[in-house]
Amino acid sequence: MLAEPADQQKLLNLADLDAEMGRLQHTARSLPQHQRIAELMAERQSVADSLVEATTIVDDLGVALRRAEADLVPVRARLERDRTRVGDGSISDGKTLKGLIDEVARLERRVNELEDAEFEVMARLEDAESTAKEMSARRDEIEATLRDEVGIRDQKVKGLSTEAQGVTAARKGVASTVPPALLVMYDKIRAQRGLAAAKLHRGRCTGCQLEITVADLDSYRKAPANQVLRCVECDRILVRTADSGL
Template sequence: MNAAPADQIRLLDVQALDQRLSQLAHRRKSLPEHAEIESLTADLAQLRDLLVASTTEESDTAREQTKAEQDVDQVRQRAARDQQRLDSGAVTSPKDLESLQREITSLAKRQGDLEDVVLEVMERRESAQERVAELTDRVAAVQAKVDDATARRDAATQELDTEAASVTKEREVVAGSVPADLLKLYDKLRVQQGGVGAARLYQRRCEGCRLELNITEINDVKAASPDTVLRCENCRRILVRTADSGL
């Protein structure tokens, strides 16, 4: 393949722009905010799970407290009715009086036991409420950090995307001035060779593979026409001659 020396040198400009685009893409992918957001999001998910569990516990203890208080009320009302019967003098049989007094005593003990249950449930509910409040604050704090990191990531991404768009337009202009067949070969090699399809020959060294040409290769390069599109014998990239090639 043949191409004017100026076209071959422009190919190095295309290569430089492609490398810049690759660097921008790598920076975009490697923004520290990505890892920060991932870590914070994992923490947030765990805290939300804990919050759901604590909220469920608080709800369960609230129902348990209501049930225990209702049990106390039922015993208290029954005891009040029995006491009213006792005080009214309606019960005159000694046996019935004794039975009624035993029941009032039993109900008093039952009420005391149930009130202890209510207190124990209230303590557990208060503890659950405190836990819910604590986790709610922690979720809000971590969410704020996620929002901040997301905003920083989006700003950095926007800046990189803007620069990439500018470089892409410049690449289109420069690539448009390179012969189509030469550009096609370059693009093919760039895919095959890890993003570098053309390399400068600098001081007898290929800047693609960083290997110095041997004397035979140097003589072949010297003998080649300036229009000949050369390939590095080692890495097979397009080898572009410049004033600094050391020939």
């Protein structure tokens, strides 16, 4: 392909702008906030699951505590009645009195058992409520941190987007001055290799960083100034400059 040297030089400007755009896109994708946000979202889900579990346990233990308290009410009432009967002297029959005293002892043991069970449920409920409170506080802490990280990310992305818009506008301006056929070639190579045009600098392709052979340098030297050169190693467009070594 033939193109004026000045037009070939424009390809280097395009390559610089495309490289800058690539850098901006890479920076946007590689922001540390992306990973931090993902970690926080995963932790938030884990804490939310733990909070649901803890809340369920609290609810279940609340039901168990009310049941334990309800079980104690009739036993305590009966124990109080029997103690009153034993103490008021209303029972004169010795055998009946002994049976009632034995019943009082049995009821006292039963009350102790039920109270122990109640205390155990109360202790478990206290632990579960503490866990639920901790999970709730941790969830709120994660939410606050997540909002901060999202805000930082969005601010950085906005700044990079503004820069990218400037690069896009500059590229559009340069591309509009490049001959269509040359631009098509450039864009095709860029789609395949990323970097489409590179300087021929002191006998080296700055695209693949390989030295050009003596024979190839000789052919480049003999080529007309308006002939578009291609690197024999990476197939990128080679743009000649004063430092090409030709």
